[in-house]
Amino acid sequence: MSQDQHGDLSAFSMLDLFRMxxxxxxQILTDGLLAxxxxxxxxAxxxxxxxxxHSIKGAAAIVGLQVVVQLAHGMEDSFVAAQHGRLKLTPERVDVLLSGVDLIVQLSRLDDAxxxxxxxxxxxxxxxxxxxxAGIADLPELPALPAAPTPAAAP
Structure with a gap:
């Protein structure tokens, strides 16, 4: 699935365009979450x-993939909360969001049949x-690990 040299996407179905x-x-979500x-x-x-x-949510809505709309909406809400300082993206929360990304990837690769x-x-x-x-804000933040003691200097 690629565009022709003039950018014509007319040969693709809406579902093909959603998949692209x-x-x-x-990929943007995965890279950002891993970082x-x-x-x-x-x-940024x-x-x-x-x-x-937000883009995934809109594209999924166009093709009627409500599960993807719900997943993307919940993720978008989490990112907005993080932008406003109401939610810290801890490793535990990132893992939950990555599981959402994985599910979106799986759903986007399904064929109609x-x-x-x-x-x-x-x-x-x-x-x-x-x-x-949906409950990502309820996940507890793990306390920071204590700093490792510095080794004593050799006599």
Whole structure:
């Protein structure tokens, strides 16, 4: 699936276009979240992730993928809260958001024929992930580990 040399996307279905959008936006989310997990990110990274979640939400709404709309909406809310200082993106919260990204990737790769069966077979995982993202602000922050004692100087 690629554009022709003139940028014509008319040969693609709306679902194909959604898949292309989801691929690029989930990469932004994954990269940003992994950077957050390694070290506290900056406001620009959170802004980029908020925009990516918003784009996924809109694209999913166009093609009627309500589960993806819900996942992306919850993620977008988390990023907005982080932007306003109401939510710290701790490693535990990043893990929850990454599970949402993984689920969006899986959902975006389903073909029309198998989508319904996959959704039914994975309903528990989907509900668990949706609930975890909705309750992300309730996740406790782990206390900081005490600093390691400095070794005593050799006599």
């Amino acid at each position: 959008e989801a691929d690029s936006q989930t 957050m997990e390694r070290h506290a990110g900056d406001a 990274a959170v802004e980029a992730m908020m925009r990516a979640a 198998g989508a319904e069966a996959w959704l039914a077979a994975n309903a528990a995982q989907i509900d668990q992930t949706l609930n975890a993202i």
